[in-house]
Structures are given as structure tokens and as C-alpha cells.
């Protein structure tokens with residue numbers, strides 16, 4: 638089991654190597670998850686512990702594909718992982734965020750029938766997830782995360798949320814929109830976030846549909862395909878990823894239905910917290926292995942964007 642004492646992690650598979658790339662006192666409010674876009678765990682640790690002429694980078698933890706963890710800095714010290722970033726009114730997340738770098742080659746590209754990383758390594762089919770990023774860009778190949786890595790990431794997030802009373806579990810892609818794509822669609826961020834936050838005292842609130850009928854879509858925008866039939870007024874939702882205009886939600890009572898709705902047509906519902914925690918647990922306790930498989934499987938079945946001409950006028954967004 639993982640533990641934290643004096644801002645240092647201990648437990649099976651945990652080792653320490655100090656990075657010189659640190660600065661100032663950290664008051665943790667968030668976890669930010671990344672992929673390394675690199676070759677392997679050791680090269681990521683070397684790079685994050687190196688002083689460079691330009692662009693020194695670091696993080697608190699590196700999470701290997703076998704689940705091993707290297708801690709590079711104590712959790713009360715700022716590391717340099719988020720760069721230009723903003724979330725919840727905070728500009729520059731490094732002074733308030735614990736950074737976790739996960740060993741993963743990131744976005745791949747096709748060379749003939751092979752999927753290849755930016756550093757030229759080809760990955761076999763069973764290590765590639767074909768998926769569209771939640772910020773668009775079409776279906777592309779991404780290096781998959783191992784189940785050991787995903788389970789360990791969840792364990793880490795749960796521990797950090799509980800220990801530091803963190804407000805949220807975020808991806809670099811959330812706090813540096815348009816600039817960063819990590820951890821990307823191969824990582825089940827919404828599920829990890831939901832479970833990590835749900836075990837604490839601050840379960841996500843329930844929302845309701847205020848439009849007569851509201852489309853739930855495959856992506857954040859009216860150009861994304863509607864998933865199934867439109868939601869009726871009063872349908873209850875759990876917010877998974879709030880963005881400026883659209884939010885990713887899970888429909889209460891339909892454990893498999895997740896998608897995007899326009900924020901103009903939902904509103905927050907007051908619900909007793911005790912009920913929420915129970916609801917959250919019953920709704921969100923999906924085995925992570927299944928989540929990982931589903932994330933992988935979703936890839937090939939991703940709906941293609943359609944034009945707005947196909948929208949039904951009586952259905953909101």
C-alpha cells in the first residue's frame with residue numbers, strides 16, 4: 638500500500654531520485670496528469686532530473702508501465718510540469734499542482750500500416766488505441782496505457798486527494814488547452830477523476846436537464862454526433878469534465894451513457910451530500926480494467942462528426 642509521510646511517498650515499487658528542477662513552496666490543490674511522450678521510464682527520469690540550457694522540466698512522480706513509481710521531488714516543493722496553464726481562475730498551475738508523468742509514447746502517426754512514435758519506434762496493434770481526443774482532431778493512434786499503470790494512477794490520485802484534500806484531478810490537456818494533448822484519450826481520465834474524488838468528502842454534484850429535449854453528443858460541440866435519443870427535461874446527470882461551453886456528463890441510471898451536453902441547458906441540483914456519495918459510488922464503481930478496455934474499444938466505434946444540418950430543430954444543441 639502507498640503512504641505519504643513528510644511529503645514523501647513510500648510503498649512497494651516506489652523509489653526516489655532528486656531532481657534539481659524545483660522552485661519554491663507548493664500548496665497542493667490539484668493533481669495534473671501527463672504522458673512523457675518518451676521511450677521508457679528511465680529516460681523520462683533522466684530527462685526530468687537534467688539541467689538543460691533551455692526548458693528545464695520536472696514533475697513530482699514518474700509512473701512506469703509496470704506500475705513502478707519514481708519520486709523526483711517532495712510534494713511540498715514546486716516542480717515544472719504544467720507550463721503556461723490555467724484552471725479555476727488560477728494562472729500557472731505549478732505552484733498549486735502535483736505533477737505525475739506517465740511513461741507513454743503519446744500521439745503516434747501512421748507510416749504505411751505501422752503506428753510510429755515521434756522518436757521512430759513502431760508499436761504493435763495491441764498497444765495502440767485509435768481514438769479522437771476530447772478536444773477534437775479526428776480519430777488518431779495513441780500509445781495505450783497498461784492496466785498496472787492505470788490502477789496505480791488511480792491509487793496515487795486517491796491517496797493524494799485524501800492526504801492533501803485536493804480539489805480536482807486534471808489532465809495537462811485540461812489546463813493547457815490547445816497547447817497540450819496529454820494524457821490523451823487512451824487514458825480513462827474521467828473515470829479516474831470520478832473515483833478519486835468520489836471517495837473523498839466532496840463528491841461531484843448532480844445536474845439536471847432544463848431543455849425539453851437535449852442532445853448528448855460524442856464531443857464538445859454541436860458538430861459532434863448525437864449519442865442515442867435526446868435526454869428529456871429533468872434527466873439527472875453527473876458532471877465529469879466541465880468546459881467553458883460544453884461538459885462531459887454521465888447519465889444517472891444509465892451506467893454506460895456518457896457524452897457531452899451544452900452548458901446552457903443544464904443546471905445544478907441541490908441534493909443531500911450523503912445521497913450523492915452513495916449515488917456516486919453506485920454509478921461510478923466500474924472496474925478500471927473494464928474502463929481501460931472500454932476506452933480502447935470506444936476507439937473504433939467513435940461516431941464521425943456530422944454537419945449541423947442533421948440537427949433536429951426541436952432538440953437543444
Ligand SMILES: [Zn+2]
Nearest residue numbers: 671672809819
Ligand atoms: Zn504534460
